[in-house]
Each structure stands twice: as C-alpha cells, then as structure tokens.
Amino acid sequence: MFRSKRSALLGFFVALVALTPISISPAIAAAKATSTSPSATSFSTGTFKAFATATQTFTNPLAALTLSVTANTAKAFYIENGGTINQNAITMTISLTASAAITNVRNCPQGVLFQTPTTCVGGVTLTTNSATAGVAKVYTMSIPANTWYEFELTATKNSTATISVAVASTQIATFTQNS
Amino acid sequence: MKKTLGISLGKTATATLIKVAIAGVAVMGGTALVSSSVFASLTATATNTSGGSVSTGTLSLTQAASGVAGITGGFTTAITAMGPGDTVNRYINLTNGGTLDAINPTLSIAATPSNALTTNATAGIQVTIKNCTVDWTAAGVCSGTQTTALTTTAASALGTATALTLPSTLAGAVSHIQIGIALPAGTENVLNGVLPGGTIQGLTTAITWTFNETERTGTTTNS
Secondary structure (H helix, E strand, O other): OOHHHHHHHHHHHHHHHHOOOOOOOOOOOOOOEEEOOOOOEEEEEEOOOOEEEEEOOOOOOOOEEEEEEEOOOOOOEEEEEEEOOOOEEEEEEEEEEOOOOOOEEOOOOOOOOEEEEEEEHHOOOOOOEEOOOOOEEEEEEEEOOEEEEEEEEEEOOOOOOOEEEEEEEEEOOOEEEEE | OEEEEEEEOOOOHHHHHHHHHHHHHHHHHHHHHHOOOOOOOOOOOOOOOOOOOOOOOOOOOOEEOOOOOOOOOOOOOOOOEEEOEEEEEEEEEEEEEOOOOEEEEEEEEEEEEOOOOHHHOOOOOOOEEEOOOEEEEOOOEEOOEEEEEEEEHHHOOOOOOOOOOOOOOOOOOEEEEEEEEEEOOOOOOOEEEEEEOOOOOOEEEEEEEEEEEEEOOOOOOOO
C-alpha cells in the first residue's frame, strides 16, 4: 500500500495528528474599562511669515522686495507680519548693486509712519540701525501678527536694493498656556 | 432409543437435558425481571439557611475636565495658532469609579486627519503627562505630590496604547492629570513669506484621547 516504510510512518503520524483531540484552554479575559474624550480636541498651528513690501498691504509677495534706490535719499519700505504668530525678531538682508553701501536703515515704531525722512508721525522716536550690504542682520523687535513697521533705506549710490526677510522658529514669541 | 440429529440419547439423558434447559430459562427470566426493576436510593440534602450571596464588582473609568476656574478647557476646547516652542496644558480628572481596583492604565490617541502634527516624531506634537495628588491650580502648580505619568512622548508614538504611571488606580481613586501638549522649538525658517517644505505650520488635526485600565489580577480567597 505504501511505497516505503518512511511513507507509511509519515502517514501514521499525519493520521495521529489529525485525529488527536485539540485541547483549547478557555480564554480568561480580565475586565477592561475605557474612557474616551467626549469630543476630539481640535488642534491647529499658526504661521510665522514676515516679508518686505513697497506699500503696506499685508499681501504676501512670496519673494524678496526689489527697490530702486537713489543715492543719499531715503527709500521707504515696510516689514509686515503676515502670519498668525507673534514674532520677536526678524533677519533682514539688504543687497545693493553698483557697489553701493548702506548709509543707514531707520524705522519708526510699530504701526507708525515716517513724517519726514528723519522723523516719525507724532514725533515718536525712530530707530537707526547700521547695516552692511549683503550681510544678514537680526532686528530684534516685537512684531505681533498682522502688524507692520515702516523702514527707510539710504544708500551711498544709485542702485537696486534687494531686501530679503527671514523668520526662524527661534525668533517667534512662544507661550505656555494653562487652560 | 430415540435418535435425534444423528445423536443417540437414552431416556435418562434426555430428561436431564430438558431439566437443564428449563432451569436455564428460569435463571435468565429471573435475571431479566431483576434488571428491569426500579431501585430507589435514599438521599440527604443540606442547604445553607442564610448568606451565600455572590456579587461581582464593577470597573469604571471616567474622565472630566478640571473644575478649577481657569483650567476647565479639558479636551473639548480647541487649541489654536500654536507655534514651535509653545505648550498648552490641559487638566483632566481620571476617576476609577468602580468597586474593583485597576491596573495598567494606558493612553492612546487617534488623529484625524493624519498629518505632520501626529506623524512627525521630531517636529510634531509632544505629549507629557503629570499627576498631582490634588487639583492643579489655575497657574499649573501642584500643591500636593507631583509625579510624572508619561514622559515626553511624540504623538506619533501614541497611536498604540502607552503605559501611564499613575500613583493609584484603586477603586475610587482620582488622578488629577496635567496633559502638556507641545510643539518642539524646531528649526523652521521662513524666507520672504514662503513656508518651507514639510512645514509644521498651518496644519489642523483633531485628536481623540482614550484612556484604558484593566481589572486587577484575579484573587483566590479562602474564607
């Protein structure tokens, strides 16, 4: 019947396994209690975006600002926080063509316009910053979401200025809230 | 002499054979009668006259937002406009309201939709849970004994139940927990208003929090 003793033996064991009653231990499950939050916690993150614009519009240009600068004449521009997160500082890099140098970079307080090249509306104090063309400079200033600052750039030569503004996650205002 | 089936038997032998046959039939009949009879046995019963009541305990876990004014946001109040480095603490009371002690408390979360907030282990949401033996103050201060129930863990790892270390999960115990929900400081840099690829900014998700506990180990009592 079987071709060899090995086959017979194998058949025997297969039959043995098939016919052996399988003992299944009854599962003993410990009781569990579950508590799920009554509703999901909606969680959203904000954005931190600062950019330079020629006019104060909060329109994100998604690019550096290019300005035509006349030698020794203040040229105005705006730094705006178009995000939803308050910022403590920005990093601005002003590059100039024609080997021009930056004479100064001035700004009025938040939300205040220049009245003259050297004064702010209402007589509030302006800030004068030294900067080097092509070199990134950190401007430490509070820029809440949806606020702006007016700046003025003065250069030594007629040139084209390219103004780039960056905000790092280390330059935003963080908070710890208990609520 | 009578000759039957080719076997010759004498009269005496024949009579003897008949007697044996009759006796055999009688025995078999008697046996049948006996085996078909009904036997009634005597029994005795002892029943307890009182007590013997058996009841089971209950295992119940509930959660509720802290009742302390100023920190009642719980899980139902939205968290908005978080940025890297921000932390929001929410306060929940976990109560074992059953009659059975519990063990192995765990937390798991489910997020919809799934995005970098709950999939990015480095830049995404981080959860830290601390326990206080009494209610937390509105300023987030524990005036009792403070312990850590869950060290800072990425939300991405909380999709599966994760063990919590609570001082007590005995029946009736209340755990006053502070759930710290944070975003790491991160290294994102936004240039000229352009968000970087894979940013953590401008995302939204909804997180469901599920706490579990298991009945304490079964006991055998001799009493």
